[in-house]
Amino acid sequence: MSQEPQARETFVIVxxxxxxxxxxxTLREEGFGGRVVLIGEEHERPYERPPLSKGFLLGKQERDKAHxxxxxWYGEHDxxxxxGVRATGLDRGAHRVELADGERVRYDKLLLATGSSPRRLDVPGSTxxxxxxxxxxxDSxxxxEALEHGGRRVVVAGAGWIGLETAAAARTYGNEVTVIEPEPTPLHAAVGPEVGGLFADLHRAHGVDLRLxxxxxxxxxxxxxxxxxxxGGQEIPADVVIVGVGVRPNTELAESAGLEVSDGVLVDQSLRTSDPDVFAAGDVASAYHPLLGKRIRVEHWANALNGGPAAARAMLGEAVGYDRIPYFFTDQYELGMELSGVAAPGEYDDVVFRGDVPGREFLAFWTLGGRVVAGMNVNVWDVTGDIQAMIRSGEPVDAARLADPKVALSDLAT
Known part of the structure; x- marks a missing residue:
């Protein structure tokens, strides 16, 4: 008597x-021969998000380049x-994902890569x-289309990364731009007042009206x-408003299934949730970071780029300790910048500068107890490896040597 063929092992990615x-x-590169199902709510095939506030928004990058x-590729790799279909339910007992169109997809392993959504302003007139x-x-x-003809009055709510990048784009197109921010400097929560003040100077130099x-x-x-x-009761005329007041992780599916959630889906250093067959990566994951010794949720491009493959390898049973240093980059006007580490207020006690700060060609290091916990390179390139090596070492660095351009960064990173 013949037996029914066994169903292919199925990995589902939401x-x-x-x-x-x-x-x-990564699943295919690592030799996984089972079924791979990739589910997306948007009708657009997967794309990278940095161009949405940078090259694509500025008209310098074609749409297809973001994919x-x-x-x-998807058909060729099975x-x-x-x-265009949303995952509406997760039955962990039955190992099934329920879709809005009524389909139920069985999984052996599941990855939640549901990302985040912009926080909405709940104030009068918000619709x-x-x-x-x-x-x-x-959205981009x-x-x-709203910015590219110039000559419009643009108000940006929020002076975080998205707010400043879109403000720069609006000014580049020749619009009048006002930025409203409740903190005393732009990027206050991301880099603190010392470096936040430098970004305030940058935008003022390009004609942006900052209302802090x-x-x-x-x-x-x-x-x-x-x-x-x-x-404060001021009324600012506006033809276009851009709201960039942060994001919230899309944890609804995880919460409905009873997974552990707290400002993101809680995962260990292997990106595994409280269910051993469910993983999470990208914006939605609040991951234990073995180097930092605490949980962090990183919303930047590099975390998605590296976290997805790490989760895939963990799903395949490989030993994974995801300990990438948080990394971010921005382009605003003539300023290009890379940031490594965590530089939020309360996470450092000093900022050390190296190079030409007024000329916007410098490095900045955030230190805690003499140790470098974050570093930024502004219009200075090919130094990220050395900066991250300093962060990883955890060794105290003399502030005078850190500030001295004659001392090679590679000498400080060892």
Missing amino acids: GASLAGAKAAE VHPAD VELRL LQGIHYLRSMA TALR DQGVAGFWGAGQVSAVVTS
Whole structure:
């Protein structure tokens, strides 16, 4: 009597994102011969998000350049790409993902790469036309159309990375730009006041009106936004509003399934959740970092790029200790920058500068107890490896040597 053929081992990835697409790629590179299903809510095949506020928004990069893989890659590698469908449920007992169209997909291992969503401003007038949030390719396309002809009054709510990059794009197109930020400097939560003040100088030098120490109280307009009202009672005329006040991790699927969640899906250093058959990577994962000795949730491109493959290898049973140093880059006007490590207020006690700060060609190091915990290179290149080596070493570094351009960074990193 013949037996029924055994079903192929199936790995399902929820989130057709950079992390999800790179996880699928890694599964095939590592020789996984089972079924790979990649599920995405957007109709666009997986793409990288930095161009949305940089090259694509500025019209310098073609849409297709943002895609992770060519369109035919998925079929060629036997990856079932399900686009335009949302995962609505997760039955961990039955090992099934439920989709909005009624389909149920069985899995042996599951990766959650559901990313994050922009935080919304819940203030009067928040539903008016002309208020933009930036997360998707469609968002960036709409914003570019609103900015590219110039001559418009643009108000940006939030002076974080997205706020400053879109402000720079708006000015580059020749628009009048005002940025509203409740903290005393731009990027205050990301890099602290010392370096945040330098970004304030950069944007003021390019004609941006910074309104600091105040938030957004509401929007005025008859259908279309025409003004922004600040918490200080100021009324700022606006044709276009961009809101960049942070993101929240998309944990709804994990929460509904009873996985452990706290500012992200909780995972160990192998990116495994509280369920041994479920993993999480990218923006949505709050991962234990073995080098830092604590949990962190990293929203940047490099974490998706590297976290997806790490999760894939862990799904295959490989020993994984995901300990990448957080890394971020930005381009604003003539300034290019890379940041490694964690530089938030409370995470350091001093900032040491090296190079030409007024000329915007310098390095900055955040130190804690003499140890370098973060480093930034501004218009100085090929130093990220040395900066990250200093962070990894955990050894105290003399501040005078750190500030001295004549001392090679490689000598400080050992």
